[in-house]
Amino acid sequence: xxxxxxxxxxxxxxxxxxxxxxxxxxxxxxxxxxxxxxxxxxxxxxxxxxxxxxxxxxxxxxxxxxxxxxxxxxxxxxxxxxxxxxxxxxxxxxxxxxxxxxxxxxxxxxxxxxxxxxxxxxxxxxxxxxxxxxxxxxxxxxxxxxxxxxxxxxxxxxxxxxxxxxxxxxxxxxxxxxxxxxxxxxxxxxxx
Amino acid sequence: xxxxxxxxxxxxxxxxxxxxxxxxxxxxxxxxxxxxxxxxxxxxxxxxxxxxxxxxxxxxxxxxxxxxxxxxxxxxxxxxxxxxxxxxxxxxxxxxxxxxxxxxxxxxxxxxxxxxxxxxxxxxxxxxxxxxxxxxxxxxxxxxxxxxxxxxxxxxxxxxxxxxxxxxxxxxxxxxxxxxxxxxxxxxxxxxxxxxxxxxxxxxxxxxxxxxxx
Numbered sequence: 383x384x385x386x387x388x389x390x391x392x393x394x395x396x397x398x399x400x401x402x403x404x405x406x407x408x409x410x411x412x413x414x415x416x417x418x419x420x421x422x423x424x425x426x427x428x429x430x431x432x433x434x435x436x437x438x439x440x441x442x443x444x445x446x447x448x449x450x451x452x453x454x455x456x457x458x459x460x461x462x463x464x465x466x467x468x469x470x471x472x473x474x475x476x477x478x479x480x481x482x483x484x485x486x487x488x489x490x491x492x493x494x495x496x497x498x499x500x501x502x503x504x505x506x507x508x509x510x511x512x513x514x515x516x517x518x519x520x521x522x523x524x525x526x527x528x529x530x531x532x533x534x535x536x537x538x539x540x541x542x543x544x545x546x547x548x549x550x551x552x553x554x555x556x557x558x559x560x561x562x563x564x565x566x567x568x569x570x571x572x573x574x
Numbered sequence: 575x576x577x578x579x580x581x582x583x584x585x586x587x588x589x590x591x592x593x594x595x596x597x598x599x600x601x602x603x604x605x606x607x608x609x610x611x612x613x614x615x616x617x618x619x620x621x622x623x624x625x626x627x628x629x630x631x632x633x634x635x636x637x638x639x640x641x642x643x644x645x646x647x648x649x650x651x652x653x654x655x656x657x658x659x660x661x662x663x664x665x666x667x668x669x670x671x672x673x674x675x676x677x678x679x680x681x682x683x684x685x686x687x688x689x690x691x692x693x694x695x696x697x698x699x700x701x702x703x704x705x706x707x708x709x710x711x712x713x714x715x716x717x718x719x720x721x722x723x724x725x726x727x728x729x730x731x732x733x734x735x736x737x738x739x740x741x742x743x744x745x746x747x748x749x750x751x752x753x754x755x756x757x758x759x760x761x762x763x764x765x766x767x768x769x770x771x772x773x774x775x776x777x778x779x780x781x782x783x784x785x786x787x788x
Contacts, residue, residue: 405606
């Protein structure tokens with residue numbers, strides 16, 4: 383049982399990293415990864431939203447959606463949107479500085495496919511409450527890790543001399559490709 | 575941005591403002607499902623349906639939706655169409671639906687679709703909203719097909735499952751894996767940047783020669 387939980391965590395964190403192997407959450411990944419500081423904070427906020435979503439979707443799945451499966455998508459998106467709204471209010475009240483720093487990216491977590499993708503994966507795999515929470519921590523951690531790695535690389539990249547054509551998204555995509563290749567190495571971690 | 579004629583609105587989505595190659599939107603489904611041409615087309619058609627349907631509806635109801643909750647309303651409209659598309663795909667082509675997996679429901683959070691509602695459908699009449707949605711959706715479909723086709727040809731040596739190079743072709747397996755998606759899209763963007771730069775240069779040269787002649 384314990385090793386099962388560990389496997390869920392490591393798998394979501396490294397082996398099946400949301401960004402590098404499922405291509406989830408690419409918009410913030412390319413949009414916010416300019417600065418290390420912001421990238422890290424956005425990662426943490428997303429992880430927190432995932433955690434709340436994990437708990438809410440479990441309740442929805444267990445008590446409501448067995449009677450109306452076609453409402454799944456709509457109810458998930460409503461839960462995520464309201465969680466983001468709630469997190470926004472809490473952060474604004476308790477830490478105005480952080481609220482300022484995150485700016486527009488906080489409401490945009492709603493349309494982050496990593497969150498909805500997480501809810502759908504957790505449902506499809508039939509995780510229970512505890513497994514769902516561990517999965518949220520792993521997936522959120524993996525997302526944060528990807529953002530931070532990318533932000534670090536892009537900060538270095540600012541200083542180097544890149545051909546004009548490559549500047550911007552093309553460069554970021556190729557960096558992401560190389561990082562993704564590196565993360566594929568983790569797939570050997572658990573096969574033994 | 576006031577629409578002049580329907581034809582311009584339609585073509586701008588395909589080429590000048592292509593959602594993927596120019597605006598770099600809708601990347602998640604773009605990369606995740608393009609490991610074969612057929613998956614790419616199924617995804618493109620599903621997105622096509624959702625985008626056109628929700629643009630029509632948003633444009634019809636734009637005067638009834640209160641400003642403060644518009645985003646939530648758009649998302650719920652989109653989610654409804656996605657649910658329809660999800661069940662339809664499952665009924666018609668179950669194998670492809672299985673391969674696309676979680677990415678069909680994830681059309682809901684495709685930023686391209688929400689972007690069109692916010693930027694266009696909520697401000698224009700139904701006719702123009704539909705034309706704009708059609709153009710953007712065709713542009714997206716073409717982009718998906720380009721990436722899916724290239725990745726399938728290089729990664730598997732086939733297109734739509736038909737072998738292209740004969741038995742001696744050594745497939746580039748990496749193209750089918752996640753890194754191949756990132757690398758290939760990066761290269762395609764490079765190619766489009768190059769085309770654009772060449773065109774800009776040509777226009778600039780034309781301007782100088784014409785200036786010299788005058």
